[in-house]
Amino acid sequence: MKISKLSTYALIMSLSLSLLSGCKEEPEASLVTTDTAVTTPATETTETVPETTPAPTYSVDEYKNAGINELNSVPILMYHRIYDMKNSETSYTGGNVDKDGYNRTSEAFEADLRSYYEMGYRMMRLTDFVDGNIDVAFGYSPLILTFDDGIRDVVLQGWNDDGSPVFEPGCAIGVLEKIKAEYPDYNVTATFFLNDSLFQNGEEEDRKVIKWMVDNGYDIGNHTKNHAKLGDCDAATIENEVGYMYKKLEEIIPGQYVNIVALPYGSPESMGPEKPQFDKIFEGTYEGFSYTTKATLLCAWTRSYSPFVRDYNNKAIRRIRGYDNGGKEFDIEDNFKQLNDGRRYISDGNPDTIVFPASDNSSGDWLKNTFDHTVISY
Numbered sequence: 001m002k003i004s005k006l007s008t009y010a011l012i013m014s015l016s017l018s019l020l021s022g023c024k025e026e027p028e029a030s031l032v033t034t035d036t037a038v039t040t041p042a043t044e045t046t047e048t049v050p051e052t053t054p055a056p057t058y059s060v061d062e063y064k065n066a067g068i069n070e071l072n073s074v075p076i077l078m079y080h081r082i083y084d085m086k087n088s089e090t091s092y093t094g095g096n097v098d099k100d101g102y103n104r105t106s107e108a109f110e111a112d113l114r115s116y117y118e119m120g121y122r123m124m125r126l127t128d129f130v131d132g133n134i135d136v137a138f139g140y141s142p143l144i145l146t147f148d149d150g151i152r153d154v155v156l157q158g159w160n161d162d163g164s165p166v167f168e169p170g171c172a173i174g175v176l177e178k179i180k181a182e183y184p185d186y187n188v189t190a191t192f193f194l195n196d197s198l199f200q201n202g203e204e205e206d207r208k209v210i211k212w213m214v215d216n217g218y219d220i221g222n223h224t225k226n227h228a229k230l231g232d233c234d235a236a237t238i239e240n241e242v243g244y245m246y247k248k249l250e251e252i253i254p255g256q257y258v259n260i261v262a263l264p265y266g267s268p269e270s271m272g273p274e275k276p277q278f279d280k281i282f283e284g285t286y287e288g289f290s291y292t293t294k295a296t297l298l299c300a301w302t303r304s305y306s307p308f309v310r311d312y313n314n315k316a317i318r319r320i321r322g323y324d325n326g327g328k329e330f331d332i333e334d335n336f337k338q339l340n341d342g343r344r345y346i347s348d349g350n351p352d353t354i355v356f357p358a359s360d361n362s363s364g365d366w367l368k369n370t371f372d373h374t375v376i377s378y
């Protein structure tokens, strides 16, 4: 949870910077520019400010040289099952295991992860993204991994003497753990969206696996009880589908799952007010258990908006399908080509600030500072 610190604030910058002032109640920031360095910090606070180490400040040239831009887009990858296979063992393009590329070989998935790292992406938790808490090192770009359906993303081979699980090396967790050991600064993590069948290793085994996962840096989210197409459901059915899964996760890992729903089939694609039953995705009660949802994910094709821009919608977060289509039609290569061509979010290393070139908000209404961060345009 993001802690709001200041109702009003000013920002000290050592060089001449444009200064934008974000406002909690007013989503559209008003532009205040200054041509000289600001020397007086605001001291008015409305809540207790936690003791933190002051974040480093950077010059305009440093922002410019690193291309810092926190209004640009973020890749949220959508994978399904990772098969313990070589690419040559499938009859489809690249590392696809099926015609549409929803499932991927372990060889291709491992190569994907190495490639994202080499391009300067670093992983972060989806739940932090939704909270506007993007904590990625200066000059690097956030990357978020998601897995839908729990189709044996975790293939359990047994248990060690200390109670920890043994996974098949080529399943999703097997590959992720290998990469985690190899690249400590990659911050390996992923969110797995589950149905009632969990990871299909058997209920008792999977309950233990899920506990291990949340203790080891992974997140578990809600993909509805029966993989229901929510756009076709009435309010009571939605409450059963969504509420059942939250209640089940609460029993397995109390308070440790994420209140995010990956919409099966991406449906409904738009949460318009004309369909009020969709409110039940976000708030409801199932067998006496009350739940809330803070975000929903669409099915995949393209990069997500930054959570700091006008068109970002936490009820329709976009994802990239993790597949290979020869660099065409929004496959991984196509999406990353677009991202790397000036559209990628590049972090200033401070989760409490939003930094971007002033030209990117020249319309005055592209920035949307709902998280009450300090805003720096340059």
Ligand SMILES: [Zn+2]
Binding pocket: 148, 149, 223, 227, 264, 265
């Ligand atoms: Zn699904």
